[in-house]
Amino acid sequence: MTDKILEVKDLEVSFLTYAGEVKAIRGVTFDVKKGEAVAIVGESGSGKSVTSQSIMQLIPSPPGVYKNGEIIFDGQDLLNLNNSEMEKVRGSSIGMIFQDPMTSLNPTMTVGKQIAEGLIKHQGLNKSEAMERAVEMLRLVGIPNPEARVKQYPHEFSGGMRQRAMIAIALSCNPKLLIADEPTTALDVTIQAQIIDLMKDLQNKFGTSIIIITHDLGVVADLAQRVVVMYAGKIIEQGSLDDIFYNPQHPYTWGLLRSVPRLDSKGQRLESIEGTPPDLLDPPKGCPFYPRCDYAMEVCVNHFPEETKITDDHKVHCWLQHPDAPKVDVPIKIGGANNEAK
Structure with a gap:
């Protein structure tokens, strides 16, 4: 297509x-x-x-x-x-x-x-x-x-x-x-x-x-073949269904996936994303998710990240993709992936 x-x-x-x-x-x-x-x-x-x-x-x-x-x-x-x-x-x-x-x-x-x-x-x-x-x-x-x-x-x-x-x-x-x-x-x-x-x-x-x-x-x-993830009026990540479920790159997407109940995690508490979305009367200059993000850096406060292409279809706006950013593993096991919580 x-x-x-x-x-x-x-x-x-x-x-x-x-x-x-x-x-x-x-x-x-x-x-x-x-x-x-x-x-x-x-x-x-x-x-x-x-x-x-x-x-x-x-x-x-x-x-x-x-x-x-x-x-x-x-x-x-x-x-x-x-x-x-x-x-x-x-x-x-x-x-x-x-x-x-x-x-x-x-x-x-x-x-x-x-x-x-x-x-x-x-x-x-x-x-x-x-x-x-x-x-x-x-x-x-x-x-x-x-x-x-x-x-x-x-x-x-x-x-x-x-x-x-x-x-x-x-x-x-x-x-x-x-x-x-x-x-x-x-x-x-x-x-x-x-x-x-x-x-x-x-x-x-x-x-x-x-x-x-x-x-x-x-x-x-x-139902979907492709997924667009929105936060505070912006698209912060988009990609194929497999990209988003098996290789998510934005901390907000990680939070959404961690809040989904799973049949293979019986007895574990569901996690929530702490905090609330920003006030769009005065939206933040930088990444809108930074006040709720466990991986926020100084640059996140005042500068919205440029789009990073993971593949032709998979795109993300996150400073963690910058070459100088610290290495962060995906803090969630998804679909049998071997990513361990950091």
């Missing part, structure tokens, strides 16, 4: 609040190839959802402001499109699954009408054709008895079925890119597994590119 369906270049997004300018996204650059699943991970407040909403131009203005950057989707910069032009892209070429289906679905409309709405608008189907397609979509996402379910309202669906309905809406116009913002957060583990399997099946069937926003590294391991 060499063709890129999406390129985000040096994106900067701020929110102008009564307290000042919140610099939510600060120079984010990544891409998504055709047919690829990319996961964006990080703690709450790291900028994951703002990044995904920026791609869809769902940031309310005011208070949101696009300060810099490009979002190139299928050859055109989405930031140059006006509202009517962007409406043709949303739901048609790019679909989105939101975090909470109960608040994302319209409680006053049947599920079938909500699926049919996009089909009528973007594909020019009449009402009866759109409703037939809505039944097909509910069947495709594994909802039993779709002929009856299509006439029901969201409150008559379980949590897992509502999420499946959201996926049906997002995929109804066969988009080239699907953005899933925490699609399994409110679901129990068995339903989570079903939703992930469903997304994998749909990706294989239609070749849809996927961006999944999550803090659950178990979901990442099961």
Whole structure:
């Protein structure tokens, strides 16, 4: 896969609040190839959802402001499109699954009408054709008895079925890119597994590119081919799934991996990352993770590290990669690797 369906270049997004300018996204650059699943991970407040909403131009203005950057989707910069032009892209070429289906679905409309709405608008189907397609979509996402379910309202669906309905809406116009913002957060583990399997099946069937926003590294391991790690509005590491899970290079990525429960470490306490993320009203000049980092050096305080290429796909922003930095072993055993705690 060499063709890129999406390129985000040096994106900067701020929110102008009564307290000042919140610099939510600060120079984010990544891409998504055709047919690829990319996961964006990080703690709450790291900028994951703002990044995904920026791609869809769902940031309310005011208070949101696009300060810099490009979002190139299928050859055109989405930031140059006006509202009517962007409406043709949303739901048609790019679909989105939101975090909470109960608040994302319209409680006053049947599920079938909500699926049919996009089909009528973007594909020019009449009402009866759109409703037939809505039944097909509910069947495709594994909802039993779709002929009856299509006439029901969201409150008559379980949590897992509502999420499946959201996926049906997002995929109804066969988009080239699907953005899933925490699609399994409110679901129990068995339903989570079903939703992930469903997304994998749909990706294989239609070749849809996927961006999944999550803090659950178990979901990442099961779905993504590439991982982008965000912290304080910046990308601090990105690489293939194997790069991030088997050869992580940033102390923040180490912390995320150490906080994941493992079946082979019975009886051990889960570790947390001490401290809190920085205030983005006044973000630090240097590495934003330095106040919480066990390996912080003087240079980390005032200078953000340049990008270091570990491989063509694996990139990291960390002063530990500098030739003059002290040697540090990865302080975690990952996937059978022989890295011992320092």
